[in-house]
């Protein structure tokens with residue numbers, strides 16, 4: 219028997235991108251691009267570079283001063299000069315640390331600015347990506363790019379370059395002094411360097427890999443958590459809590475394993491480095507001590523040498539660390555830029571033009587970009603032109619729209635075929651005309667192609683064959699932005715964001731005033747339903763519409779669409795069962811919302827299908843029947859069969 223699949227908690231297998239390299243050699247193109255982001259904050263960057271160069275000289279200068287005080291006034295018993303020496307040392311220390319404060323601050327601010335810029339670019343880019351992208355790329359993967367990868371870049375931007383300069387300066391200065399003081403001892407010191415570098419290289423590489431694995435496993439934990447909280451109803455409904463908790467425990471155990479591996483490597487590296495330097499200090503003590511005992515070298519000089527040996531070695535470890543961070547940041551930067559550079563599967567044809575908009579509006583359309591708050595509320599019904607004559611394939615009863623004006627668009631499918639993967643068509647030779655202001659109901663078994671038709675109307679995808687026309691213009695020649703400004707969607711899941719009901723409705727037209735929002739709600743005849751909530755339209759909505767009944771959620775989405783005042787409405791009717799009173803409220807609100815607009819409804823309620831001007835019955839991607847509800851019943855074909863089954867199932871008639 220196959221293993222049982224958990225509900226609302228997907229067991230995440232390793233994905234191809236998990237095998238992306240953890241580190242990547244330094245690449246000039248990536249570095250230049252990251253520096254380009256710093257370029258936007260040039261004043262801060264330049265100040266930081268100046269402070270960094272100064273600090274790389276100040277630190278060795280402090281050590282040099284201390285060593286001179288020891289080797290000079292202290293060794294020669296000159297208390298007055300010792301005092302002056304200490305005062306100079308303190309003065310230099312205060313200046314150095316004062317500058318260090320600004321260096322730290324500027325580095326953090328620069329890192330923050332670059333990270334903010336990158337994240338907002340990524341977010342804006344993601345907002346523009348088409349549906350196909352989100353079908354393909356895992357949620358957790360996107361989260362990981364915007365969070366942990368950008369965080370790694372932050373470390374590189376604010377630390378690697380600037381810390382690297384300071385440490386390198388310190389090393390060079392220390393090496394020069396040691397060479398000058400005792401070149402033989404310096405050669406001994408130099409022998410230690412490769413050993414330290416090798417240890418560093420080996421362990422830092424392992425640390426980077428462990429750290430990346432820990433990051434990735436954490437992104438699996440967060441993505442799974444988000445998914446399982448979203449699907450908590452399903453989980454509880456199917457009593458899968460224990461199973462899911464077990465799977466989540468496995469993910470956590472996985473994450474702990476990587477963290478422990480990271481801690482273990484670090485726990486070996488740090489003592490090993492310490493032991494190594496202590497070993498070499500012993501060698502220096504033997505050699506230096508012997509020289510002092512022979513009277514070849516002054517003890518003050520030996521102390522000076524030791525101080526500078528410390529200055530020479532401590533950067534080695536830091537530089538190794540920074541180098542590894544740079545390699546990890548290279549890999550992160552490559553992934554982030556890959557996402558930023560990801561091209562949509564298709565883009566608007568450069569020759570595409572805006573879809574002319576006959577609605578009264580406040581602003582002008584400019585190259586596919588509309589200004590917010592550009593539309594006035596629709597004119598009162600009485601002021602609109604009379605309804606168009608019968609325009610669908612069959613004479614229909616449109617009395618419920620009788621006071622409306624069809625300012626809706628005309629949508630036509632001409633022999634349309636479509637496949638998400640062009641090799642597997644899910645729509646075949648679909649043709650129909652939706653005349654302005656008419657309501658098209660899409661019915662059919664699951665997977666028959668209803669949502670795919672809607673996806674094509676919304677230009678979320680392009681047809682594989684045939685043509686989709688809006689107001690007589692092929693959809694490829696229309697800019698997506700102008701089409702979407704004339705199109706409203708009410709989805710089955712009624713997605714609401716956390717905030718207030720008012721904010722959620724205002725999403726339909728961000729510039730709308732509170733009064734306009736209220737007007738939209740009133741026109742739908744559902745103001746009393748919201749007024750009854752504590753706070754009325756200002757009632758708080760929890761994440762994903764929490765705190766609202768399913769009827770209220772649907773009405774809020776209707777009001778949102780009403781406010782946007784679209785010419786085409788796409789409605790994927792909610793399947794959730796609601797009581798008869800709410801059903802009646804929804805139907806009358808829907809009639810107001812759809813009035814005059816061309817609408818496509820994936821209909822789940824018989825009461826909606828009955829109102830449709832044209833019902834398209836789909837089966838395996840083909841339109842197998844079309845007509846009005848009554849005519850289709852009379853034909854006694856596929857639709858009649860669906861209808862009988864629906865009635866037996868106790869649907870909302």
Ligand SMILES: Nc1ncnc2c1ncn2[C@@H]1O[C@H](COP(=O)(O)OP(=O)(O)OP(=O)(O)O)[C@@H](O)[C@H]1O
Nearest residue numbers: 353638639644662663664665666667668669670671
């Ligand atoms: N994003 C996608 N990528 C690949 N195939 C898809 C995608 N969405 C849908 N399909 C496939 O396309 C076919 C038609 O699906 P579609 O969603 O249009 O059906 P539907 O009639 O809306 O179904 P339902 O009533 O269950 O929502 C199905 O075989 C489905 O598996």
